[in-house]
Amino acid sequence: MKSSSNGLLTQVSIAHLVSHLHIMTVPALLPLLPDAMQVSFVELGFAIGLFNIVSALVQAPLGFLVDRLGARRMLMATLLLGTVSFGLVAIFPSYPYLLAAMILAGLANGVYHPANYSLLSRDTPSSRMGRAFSIHTFAGFLGSALAPPIMIGVALSIAPRWSFAIAALAGLVAWGVMVISGSPLPDRRPDSCIDEPRKIETRPLTTPVMTLAVLTLLFTLLSLSTGALEKFSVSALVQGFDVALPAANLALTAFLFASAFGVLAGGILADRTDKHGYVAAGAFGLAAFIVVLVIRVPLPPIALAFALGAAGFLTGMVAPSRDMLVRAASPAGAEGRTFGIVSTGFNVGGIIGPILLGFLLDRELASAVLWAAAAFMAATTIVVLLQERRSHIKSVMAS
Structure with missing residues (x-):
């Protein structure tokens, strides 16, 4: 069963890499x-x-x-849809077609998290769940890290x-890999292979609405804070x-690659502690401090890359703990819908x-972009600490 789980993890990770490459193509x-499309x-x-509007509407x-x-x-269907969406812009490189492509790509993006986490949660032993989540998330972050050098390099060359043609080709290659590899697992997992902690009778039938709301808010703040750096830091730093x-671009690449390796470190940590909230809060608090340092202290290029790389490593460490928090809140057999709901926060x-x-960049308020990232990181830290305190109080009352 271990080899089949590894095969599944490989396929899911490749799909996740492509999904993040697609997410980062336009950013x-x-x-x-602006010059290429006159926008x-x-x-x-x-x-x-x-x-993101389309993804938010369809993900649950x-x-x-x-x-x-x-x-x-x-998952295979969504890879083909992503290929079609970016192929459309490659053929018709104009703003109206970009909008049409973003609608199709948003629909495709709505499948990745529910499908990937459903497969991993169902078919990975609990003892290796944190590391499996970290490898899967590492692949996604690696896709994000590869996007700036590949997309900018091809565009300038x-x-x-x-x-956009490269982005489309990546989706088609990932689909081909899944077709050639075949399904590594049966449609239904034998009951004897299910880990004891995941048996349905040991889990609640529904996830409390308040827990879903807090986790969705957490995903929203994570998206706002890391998205400000991933998508707008280059333009802000230049402007x-x-x-x-x-x-x-080097600084952003350092941030994204360090984020990917931070995920691997976070996966090991996630399997060794149940204090996932404190791990996330500490990492994001330090990352916010580093972003403020970048704003306030002029740094040479290499120092800037090291600083944003450190921030990326810290934010990457959070991802496996974040996923473990969601898995813990999910009823057995309902991982797809639970991740689908809370992932709308992204x-x-x-x-x-x-x-x-x-809006801030158009008004030449570039420093406000980085201040916004730091503020969202600080807010994330506060929300995670409050949720951790709430969970601790509930566990004490239950005992």
């Missing part, structure tokens, strides 16, 4: 698209927001559909439309801090953040 090209940052922010229903139709089948585009943040930050 990675933000410094170039403003607010209009590009609206395009990114549209992607698709979570139920994943549980009903099968996660792997849905040839044209931005070819960057407001006199940082050259290559140096700013989309809510993805709707608000790009339009707000694009």
